[in-house]
Amino acid sequence: MSATGSDAWWASKKGPEWVAAASGTYRVTFWWRDPAGTQATSRVQRVWLYITGVTDHHRQASPHSLQRIADTDVWFAEVELESRWRGSYCLIPSENETDFPPDAFASPPDRIALREGWRKLLAHAIADPLNPQSWRGGRGHPVSALEMPGAPPQPGWGASETPFNEPHCLTWHSARLKNRRRVWVFTTGEGVSADRPLAILLDGQFWANSMPVWPALASLTTQGQLPAAVYLLIDVIDNTHRSQELPCNEAFWLAVQEELLEQVRAIAPFSDSGENTVVAGQSFGGLSALYAGLHWPQRFGCVLSQSGSYWWPHRGEGQDGFLIEQLKKGALQPHGLRIVLEAGVREPLIYRTNQALLALLEHKPVTIEWRPVDGGHDALCWRGGLTAGLITLWHSLSRTA
Template sequence: MAAASAAWLQHHAAGTPQWWSELAAAGAPLRERLADGNVRVTFLWRDPCGGPATSPTVRVYADVNSVTDHHSPQPQSLARLGETDVWWWQAILPADWRGSYAYIPVSAGQTPPAPDDDVRASRQRHREWWLSVMDKAVADPLNPACAYRSSWGASLSPLHLPDAPDQSAWRAWDEAGQGADPRRLTEIRWDSAVLGKARRIWVYHTGDISAGQWAERPLAVLLDGQRWAEQLPVFAALDEDTRRGRLPPAVYLLVDSMDGRNREQDLPCNDAFWQALQSELLPQAALIAPFSARPDRTIVAGQSYGGLAAMHAGLHWPERFGCVLSQSGSFWWPHVELHEKARAASGRRLPGSSGWLAERLASGATPPGHLRVFQEVGSREEVMVDVNETMRIALEHAGHEVHYQLFEGGHDWLCWRGGLLQGLACLWRPLAVL
């Protein structure tokens, strides 16, 4: 145990109100740089019911993105410190790691089911157990940064290790929850006759330009727009990087994916969705905040299924979407069995794996064009690294310009929020700031 964490955990007053007060002032999790450059992270949780004599809590599971394993029959739990109300666990991580985490305290009878010889049935029972305890997930009250909501509604805390990529543009939201400048934000409703559904759209514009320059302002279409509008609001970060000169004044369309069922319909390579967006939404939004029609000034950005969708849009409508920002794109689609194969494989990697979009690209079935692409994936995303690497190779062989990177982390919106701003700046770098 490193010296700083040992001083806390071996202190004679550990678990007393004074000890917790001092720990809250110091902030948690505790982070200690080791001699090899890695960081020892000490996660700490206070049992509200006290020590084991008075508390029903038998486990406090640590759900740390890309670090703890959801598939393990015995998920990682913190350990109780003696007879105190202190629960703790330590992990050693690369200094450039970033990720979301939560604690899941459970009582007797709420621990995972024991596996048996039927592997498939055991996995299904384990998955159902995870879903059953997710509503117990809590953010870390000792973490001073703003908590935020996961896709299933649980509260998450952010953890940024000291060498993680810069996300300083997010400081106003992290420290004070600052949202959009209301003078720049308009929420509209897109009633699509083509798709037969209606959804929310957030139209946001940044920077100050003269009236005559509005039509040249670049455009970014952000998929899963409800994430960037409500769960991890991107507006103040966009304003900050525009103020710094890292981004040009621009118009942003945040497109709500509505729910899981509609997301699975619209985002995996759905031509009708993109045709409707071009014929219906773009003209409607342009009445509020005019923007350029030039493909080299237009970015379509997405994560996971959205990363797949963004690439599909660029490859099939390069005359409108000349820049693609894809983060952890689900390029395995539609070969869902890849995940099962990877789980059974040593290291959960399957080099050379690909899906429909890369196969079409490699065969020459996509329209000609020259896209500018920013593509990233987390180094801990297992087979997702392989399908993204296959996609990168196919793009480069087809003559597209690709900026590709691995980040130290997982399938995590906390990581993607930094890559989103980095990708916007990379793709718009040739533009002079208006």
């Protein structure tokens, strides 16, 4: 047996390892190799473990650090996860003994202290060097993927080698919004039929660059689980524009309808039918998708909302979010919308407000499917929900229907 911390021992490590626990959960061990060696030669005092929805501020749990095995370059931590859990994580080596204010270690920990501590630390996060499944997450820092054996399937995402049509990348100059941004137009299937349905994916830069969605969509189309379609991915420009344009912004959606759709149609014809037009988004994008469907159901008849920020604009203030308030007042009367509503059980505020929204929509003349997910505010969960949601909303159009 190789000595702990030897080159041969490290060669056997391929990322987190887990064993089944008697409770039906899994005990997961995370490893990190200190490039500076042992405690005698390294200045590293902490290796913070940030697991979305488990050790982050959403959980309101004290910050979690790996521990060094004395006189080795080995750091490790054990965490218990549910059998259906899926999510991303990152490591944050630090030369400080404590990077959080004392309130972060109170009982219970102060959520603001946790949020601020993690916000500063995440700028120094690294992906797990032992895990080849890594990317740059939606918040801009590197993350790695982890899923337990019981995690639900993610349609299309195992087909990374599937050939696909090259997407068109355009620049949209908006007169109404007085800005410009990239958009991507992607088509699946053969031919250029004007009967193809349209799907608009918000936060398009993520699905185009950080976690390219093209092979998954192409594979599912080839399999007949999705129809031949046109996909429009819209860049957010930057976080400032994202926070202004996505939360319930009429001007943004008027610009999409009056300016962008005709520009896209000239490249890739699609159906005018709102009945099969999908708007899909996550977080602020999920809020925006439902806003579009509620206000222009004749154009955007299908909504795929994942981890929608329905608390907006009252984060943690105990007040109804804007859309929930409007629905309660009767200011919005949706008719005929088809909605897939998804939220993670490990994102408490968002999960709670999604349930409040669901309770209102269930009494409206809409078709709605509710999907709770054992995960957090996490793109690794969203990618499977995105393709599964498209399959649900376009079921009547696919070859397997």
